[in-house]
Amino acid sequence: MSEDLNQRIAEAQAKLDAQKQPSAIDSAKGMGVGFKMASDFIAAVIVGAGLGWGLDELFGWSPWGLIVCLLLGFITGVKNIVAAATEAARQTAENGSTGLRNMAPKSGQDKGDGA
Amino acid sequence: MMVSTDPMHQFQISRLLPIEAGGYDLSFTNSALFIAIAVFGIIGFLAFATSNLQTIPGRAQSLAEIWYKFVAGIVHDVNHDDGKPFIPLVFTLFSFILIANLLGMFPYFFTATSHVAVTFTMALFTIGLVVVIGVWKNGFKFLKIFTPSGVPLYILWFVVIIEIFSFLSRPLSLGMRLFANMLAGHVALKIFAGFIPTLAIGLPVIGVFMGGLLVLPLVVGITALEFLVAFLQAYVFAILTCVYLNDALHPGH
Amino acid sequence: MEHETASHASGGGFPPFDQIDTFPAQIFWLVVLLGILYFALSSVLLPKLSKAIDDRDDAIAANVSEAAAASGRADAAVKELEARVAEAKARGRETAARAKAESDARVAAETSRADAALEARLTSAERRIADLRTAAMTNVSGIAEEATAAMVERLSGTAPAPAAVRQSVARVLAASSTEN
Numbered sequence: 001m002s003e004d005l006n007q008r009i010a011e012a013q014a015k016l017d018a019q020k021q022p023s024a025i026d027s028a029k030g031m032g033v034g035f036k037m038a039s040d041f042i043a044a045v046i047v048g049a050g051l052g053w054g055l056d057e058l059f060g061w062s063p064w065g066l067i068v069c070l071l072l073g074f075i076t077g078v079k080n081i082v083a084a085a086t087e088a089a090r091q092t093a094e095n096g097s098t099g100l101r102n103m104a105p106k107s108g109q110d111k112g113d114g115a
Numbered sequence: 116m117m118v119s120t121d122p123m124h125q126f127q128i129s130r131l132l133p134i135e136a137g138g139y140d141l142s143f144t145n146s147a148l149f150i151a152i153a154v155f156g157i158i159g160f161l162a163f164a165t166s167n168l169q170t171i172p173g174r175a176q177s178l179a180e181i182w183y184k185f186v187a188g189i190v191h192d193v194n195h196d197d198g199k200p201f202i203p204l205v206f207t208l209f210s211f212i213l214i215a216n217l218l219g220m221f222p223y224f225f226t227a228t229s230h231v232a233v234t235f236t237m238a239l240f241t242i243g244l245v246v247v248i249g250v251w252k253n254g255f256k257f258l259k260i261f262t263p264s265g266v267p268l269y270i271l272w273f274v275v276i277i278e279i280f281s282f283l284s285r286p287l288s289l290g291m292r293l294f295a296n297m298l299a300g301h302v303a304l305k306i307f308a309g310f311i312p313t314l315a316i317g318l319p320v321i322g323v324f325m326g327g328l329l330v331l332p333l334v335v336g337i338t339a340l341e342f343l344v345a346f347l348q349a350y351v352f353a354i355l356t357c358v359y360l361n362d363a364l365h366p367g368h
Numbered sequence: 369m370e371h372e373t374a375s376h377a378s379g380g381g382f383p384p385f386d387q388i389d390t391f392p393a394q395i396f397w398l399v400v401l402l403g404i405l406y407f408a409l410s411s412v413l414l415p416k417l418s419k420a421i422d423d424r425d426d427a428i429a430a431n432v433s434e435a436a437a438a439s440g441r442a443d444a445a446v447k448e449l450e451a452r453v454a455e456a457k458a459r460g461r462e463t464a465a466r467a468k469a470e471s472d473a474r475v476a477a478e479t480s481r482a483d484a485a486l487e488a489r490l491t492s493a494e495r496r497i498a499d500l501r502t503a504a505m506t507n508v509s510g511i512a513e514e515a516t517a518a519m520v521e522r523l524s525g526t527a528p529a530p531a532a533v534r535q536s537v538a539r540v541l542a543a544s545s546t547e548n
Contacts (some may be wrong), residue, residue, distance in 0.1 A: 043288030147397030203410035
C-alpha cells in the first residue's frame with residue numbers, strides 16, 4: 001500500500017547520506033596534474049640555480065655552488081614529478097579519479113623515493 | 116585607442132592615480148583597478164546572493180551555494196574537518212584568482228594574475244602561513260616534514276637536502292605556474308588573433324579566407340582553452356594551499 | 369587608459385619582469401584589497417551562506433525522517449484498521465449464526481407443534497369414521513335380519529327363529545366383508 005512512498009523515502013535518505021560523504025571533484029584534474037608536474041620540476045631547477053648562484057656570490061665558490069645546487073635542483077624536480085605521478089596513479093587506482101589532492105610533493109610522506 | 120599589435124603591451128602597468136607614501140610608490144595602477152573590480156565584484160555578487168536567503172534558493176543563491184560548496188569540498192577533501200577555519204582563506208584565494216583570470220579574458224582588460232608581483236605575493240603568503248601555522252601547532256616537530264620516515268640514516272642527510280629544495284620550490288612553483296599560464300595564454304591569444312587582420316591586410320583575398328577559416332577557429336579554441344585554464348589555475352592554487360596547510364597541521368604523519 | 373605608463377613602456381623588454389618599480393604598488397593594493405575580500409567573506413558573507421546551506425540540509429533531513437515516521441504511523445493505522453475489520457466480520461458471522469440457529473429452532477418447534485395438532489385431528493377423525501362405520505355395520509345387520517326374516521316368512525309362510533336369522537346374516541355379512 002505504501003511501498004511506493006517507502007521507496008521514495010529510502011531514496012531520499014540514501015541521497016542525503018551520500019551527500020555527507022566527501023565528494024571528489026573530478027573534472028579536468030588530469031590537466032591540473034600536468035601543469036603541476038611541469039611547474040614543480042621547473043621550480044625545483046630554478047631553486048637550485050638561485051641557491052647555487054647565491055652561495056657562489058656569498059662564499060666565492062664559483063662555479064661549484066651553481067653546479068652542485070643545479071644538480072640537486074634537478075634531482076628534486078625529478079623527485080617532485082615522480083611523487084606527483086605516484087600519488088596521482090595511486091589515487092586513480094584507489095577511487096577511479098585522477099586525484100589532484102595530496103598530489104603535492106609531500107615532504108616526509110614519500111617513503112624512500114627521495115633517494 | 117590604438118590597437119597595439121605588440122603581444123606584450125597588454126601586460127603594461129600604468130599608473131591611474133599616482134600615490135607616494137613613505138618613499139614608496141603606491142600608485143593606484145590598472146592592476147589595482149582590476150584587483151578591485153574582482154574583489155568588489157565577488158563581494159557585491161555574494162552580498163546580493165545572500166541578501167534574501169531562502170530554503171529554496173533563487174538563481175544567485177544557487178550559484179553562490181555551488182561556489183561555496185565547491186571550495187568547502189576541496190578543503191574537506193584534503194583537510195577533512197581540520198580545514199574548517201581555512202575555508203574563508205581558500206575561498207578568498209580561489210575566488211580572487213578565478214575572477215581575476217576570467218576578467219582578463221575580456222578584450223582590453225588587464226589580467227592582474229599575469230604578474231609575478233601578484234602571484235608570488237599570494238604564493239609566499241600561503242607558504243609563510245604554512246610555516247607559521249606549522250611551527251605554532253607543532254613547534255619543532257614541524258621540521259619532520261623534511262625527514263621522511265623509513266629512510267636509512269646514511270642517506271638521510273641527502274634526502275633532507277632534497278626535501279628542503281622541494282619545500283623551497285613550492286612557492287616558486289605555485290606563483291610561477293599561475294602567472295606563466297595566464298601570461299602564455301594571453302600572449303598566444305593575442306598573437307594568433309593578431310594574425311587575422313595582418314593576413315587580411317597583407318593578402319587581400321586569400322588572407323581573409325585563411326584568417327577566417329584557419330586562424331579564427333584556432334583563436335576560438337584557444338579562448339575556450341583559456342577559460343578552462345583560468346578555472347584550473349584557481350582550482351590548483353586552492354587545492355595546493357589546502358595540501359600545504361595539511362602538511363602544516365600534520366607534518367610527516 | 370595610457371595615462372602614464374611605467375618606466376620601460378613599450379620599449380621592448382618583458383613587461384611582467386621589467387616593471388619592478390611597480391611591484392610595491394601592485395603588492396600594496398593586492399594585500400589591501402584581498403584583506404578586504406577576506407574580511408568581508410569570513411565575517412559576513414560565508415557564515416550567512418554556510419548557515420543557509422546547513423539550515424536547508426537540516427530541514428531536508430528533518431522532513432525525510434518526519435515522512436518516514438508519518439509513513440510508519442500510516443502503516444500502523446492500516447494494520448489496526450484491518451484488525452478491526454476482521455474483528456467486526458467475525459462478530460457479524462457469529463451473530464448471524466446465532467440468529468440462524470434460533471430461528472431454525474423456532475421453526476422446528478412450530479412445525480412439530482403443527483404436526484402434532486394435525487396428527488391429533490387426523491386420529492380423532494379416523495376414530496369417528498371407524499365409529500360411524502361400526503354403527504353403520506350394526507344397522508346393516510339389523511336391516512338384513514329383518515329383511516331376511518320377512519323374505520323367509522313370505523316364502524315359507526312361517527316366521528324363522530330370530531337366532532337362526534341373525535346367525536346366517538352374520539355369516540353372509542362376514543363372507544361379503546371378507547370379499548370386499
